[in-house]
C-alpha cells in the first residue's frame with residue numbers, strides 16, 4: 001500500500017468512485033474537482049488504485065477539519081483508516097475538529113482522538 005500526503009494526482013472521477021462505493025449518492029464531478037483543489041488530500045493507493053482517502057480543510061493558522069475519511073469496503077479493517085488518520089495528525093498545520101458518522105465513534109476513540117464540543121450545523125445559503 002502506498003500512502004501519499006497532498007496527492008496532487010487525485011482526480012474527481014476516482015474520488016467519486018471511492019465515495020460512491022462507501023456512500024452511494026448522486027455526486028457532481030465538476031463541483032468535486034473544485035472541492036478537491038481546496039483540501040489537503042491524503043490517499044492510500046494499491047498499485048495506483050485509490051482505496052482510501054482523507055481530506056483536510058484548514059485555514060492554515062487556527063482551525064481545520066476532516067471533511068471525510070473513506071476506505072473501500074473490501075479494504076476496511078486492515079489498518080488503512082488508522083494510517084490515514086495518523087498521517088493527518090503528522091501533517092495538519094492546525095487543530096482538527098470534526099464530526100464522526102454514527103457508528104464510527106469507536107474508530108476515532110481507538111485512534112486516540114479526544115471527544116470535543118457538541119457539533120451543530122447550518123445549511124448552505126440559497127444562491
Ligand SMILES: CC(C)(COP(=O)(O)OP(=O)(O)OC[C@H]1O[C@@H](n2cnc3c(N)ncnc32)[C@H](O)[C@@H]1OP(=O)(O)O)[C@@H](O)C(=O)NCCC(=O)NCCS
Nearest residue numbers: 069070071076077078079080081082100101103104106107
Ligand atoms: C471508519 C473507517 C474510515 C475506518 O477505516 P478502516 O481502515 O476500516 O479502520 P482500521 O482498520 O484502521 O480500524 C482500526 C480499528 O478501529 C475500529 N473500527 C474500525 N472501523 C470501525 C467502525 N466503523 N466502528 C467502530 N470501530 C471501528 C476497530 O476496532 C479497528 O480495529 P480492529 O479491526 O482490530 O477491531 C472505514 O470503515 C470507512 O470508510 N467507513 C465508512 C465511511 C465512514 O464511516 N467514514 C468515517 C466518517 S466519520
